Amino acid sequence: MTTTMKGEAYAYAAYSLFAAEADRQAHPAVGKLFRSTAQTELNEHLREAATLAGAVGSNAANLRQAINGETYEHQVMYHRFADQARTDGDLEAAKLFTEIAADEGRHRDAYRTALTVVTTGRGTIPAPPKADTVSVPAGLPKVKAARTQANLDTALHGEALAHAKYMLYAAQARQTGNPALARLFEGTAGVELHEHFAGEGVLAGLVRPTKKNLSKAITGEHNEATTLYPGFAKRATAVGDTAAARYFRDTAADEAKHAAAFQQALNQLH
Structure with a gap:
């Protein structure tokens, strides 16, 4: 869970900065998207991981x-x-x-x-x-x-x-x-x-610049959705940790939605 918490905390911090840059570049909708996603990473994903880990x-x-x-x-x-x-x-x-x-x-x-x-x-x-x-x-x-x-x-x-x-x-x-x-x-x-x-x-x-920030976010979210969290879920299932496995599967699904939302935002900027 430490890897998960570290990744989610980093995403929150980075997306907060990306949001500020989007505002500077007059992309308020993208700034709002980065902020809302950052809050999900911190207040849902990280908090749930911390609870499971007894942090x-x-x-x-x-x-x-x-x-x-x-x-x-x-x-x-x-x-x-x-x-x-x-x-x-x-x-x-x-x-x-x-x-x-x-x-x-x-x-x-x-x-x-x-x-x-x-x-x-x-x-x-x-x-x-x-x-x-x-x-x-x-x-x-x-x-x-x-x-x-x-x-x-x-x-x-x-x-x-x-x-x-x-x-x-x-x-x-x-x-x-x-x-x-x-x-x-x-x-x-x-x-x-x-x-x-x-x-x-x-x-x-x-x-x-915002387009590059979106591209970076898409790559990260896609990796978490398709590789990182599914792998964690598989390992948790193998050792009988059903609560952790469920958390990893649910988080992977969330990250896939984030990737799609970021991709849509990027498409609209082109």
Whole structure:
């Protein structure tokens, strides 16, 4: 289910940017289509996968998971990506990776403080961080090394998943009577999406003109509908996990509808 959640979270984040580009190019109907599809990916597909996977636990368990993820990104992943980008001559990417590593350290520290409050009842939940929102207009990649591009792709998927998980954790915190913790998760989720994912998206050339964005979305949705999710469903059926198999079949059918809707939108732009 981790692969599923990561893919759905990425689709939500990317389609949100594609929607903004469609609006910039005066294609409001396409922007609306991207936004509605993004909401389906996040609020239906990802949430259902998270439920099946048991991805959301108690507030303390959610904080521990978040701390582990932020620690890895702070201490290992982004420092390695920065070093590799510097070696490959992608200095702008190295700078961004270094800045994000520092942000993730601050997120980890805030979550550690929050965990102490949740587990001891003493202290105050830290105030949520505020995102420095990055605009992502259409553009080509701004990095030259294949390794940097691959690392950007890994980072983009990770930031999208972090955003989605933190929003789920925020909902759990709010439902259990801890609005301060919910705000911390929501604020951090905003940084992951609007600052980190967006900044990486600029360097990766994630957003292109709307016709290309539609073509990319069609390819992705078609692959999920015909290959990825049917394969997952087959494996789930083989081990007797009927609930997961049903989820994968239903999601494959949804993705086929998304592909068809995107294709229709593309046809109308020609």
